[in-house]
Amino acid sequence: MINFHFDFYEIIVWVATILLCGIAAACKNAPLRKRGGLGQPLPNPIAVILPIVFFTVFAACRKNVGDTVYYVLSFEGYTSSNNPVTAEMFFTEMFLFFQNLIRNMTEDAQWLVAFSSIFAIPMPLIILYKYSYPFDLSLYLFVTYGYVGGMMNGMRQYMAAAIVLCGTKYLFSLKKTSFIKYAVIIMLAWSMHNSALIMLPLFFVVRRKAWTFSSYAIILGSVVATVAFDAILPSFLGALEDTSYGVYAQNGWFTNGEEGGSSIGRALVTFYPVVIAYMNKDRMKRLGHIGDVLTNLAFINIAIGIISTYNWIFTRVAIYLMVYFMIFTAWVVTCAVPPKDKQMYYCMTIVGFFLYSRFLSYQIAGYMSDYFFPGRRLFRR
Numbered sequence: 001m002i003n004f005h006f007d008f009y010e011i012i013v014w015v016a017t018i019l020l021c022g023i024a025a026a027c028k029n030a031p032l033r034k035r036g037g038l039g040q041p042l043p044n045p046i047a048v049i050l051p052i053v054f055f056t057v058f059a060a061c062r063k064n065v066g067d068t069v070y071y072v073l074s075f076e077g078y079t080s081s082n083n084p085v086t087a088e089m090f091f092t093e094m095f096l097f098f099q100n101l102i103r104n105m106t107e108d109a110q111w112l113v114a115f116s117s118i119f120a121i122p123m124p125l126i127i128l129y130k131y132s133y134p135f136d137l138s139l140y141l142f143v144t145y146g147y148v149g150g151m152m153n154g155m156r157q158y159m160a161a162a163i164v165l166c167g168t169k170y171l172f173s174l175k176k177t178s179f180i181k182y183a184v185i186i187m188l189a190w191s192m193h194n195s196a197l198i199m200l201p202l203f204f205v206v207r208r209k210a211w212t213f214s215s216y217a218i219i220l221g222s223v224v225a226t227v228a229f230d231a232i233l234p235s236f237l238g239a240l241e242d243t244s245y246g247v248y249a250q251n252g253w254f255t256n257g258e259e260g261g262s263s264i265g266r267a268l269v270t271f272y273p274v275v276i277a278y279m280n281k282d283r284m285k286r287l288g289h290i291g292d293v294l295t296n297l298a299f300i301n302i303a304i305g306i307i308s309t310y311n312w313i314f315t316r317v318a319i320y321l322m323v324y325f326m327i328f329t330a331w332v333v334t335c336a337v338p339p340k341d342k343q344m345y346y347c348m349t350i351v352g353f354f355l356y357s358r359f360l361s362y363q364i365a366g367y368m369s370d371y372f373f374p375g376r377r378l379f380r381r
Contacts (some may be wrong), residue, residue: 252315
């Protein structure tokens, strides 16, 4: 059921989002001479600076939402000093490295929450600014597709995603040395969260020509895997045990049916830009090799969405693809479609993702803060 009730902080976010998107659209009138990663004109940098400041501050000041509370409790459970901080820990347990470093300096867990926000929020917005067009639409998707709310419910993994996004240049590059540089970045992200390692083999998968058999095989494979998952479950759980998701292999969520799959609607949303791109494949060629990469990433996003209907935990893998999905969607609905249809698709995207944000994606409902508009939690029922 679509929820049209907005609490105080949701209203704040929506008002800010509308204003920021308006500013970003206006900034296109004063573009930089430098071109973006897709060859598009870059709007004035104020278009990205203001969203970075607002969303970082908003996320940094939260006291709850998602798994934030558990990280706070874990932080408070450590001693106030003498927590180990070593160079080896940085390359093997990066989050623990930063957590211990902060814990040795303060007992206030809000500093850990603030640090995670500063770490996780700016980079996706910078990548959207550099590669998406139009940026104002991508900024809208940044909120409605659930990145802001999701970051508060997957703190460490979104920090790993920020590191992964640092390798975007090399993922798109055709230079022979690009894989080595990309691999270094992915290994750093792996140190933050083990699941980031999945992006390493994807480097070779997505850099193939789009709209070939291999692209469709990704979706076919996901359907087969979903239908036959009970048969391959033992092997999957064995592979899961030594990762950050090891707890899910032990608590019975997969085997006892205690956790269901994500909504079919979530999977259908991943099809939206791909279907439009398919109907306009000739126009997609203007993006060249980067267009192939983005298209193949979109196919993988669909595959994850399909498998996630078996169990929601697989949606966590899609965290690393969300920003690329926003770039792909914004480009497709504004540049790949015929000019006469552009306004129609643009409006469909605005309305569709608004409804998606109210029904399916992570929300900030229940957000509380003692710093951001202090005392406003008194307005809650």
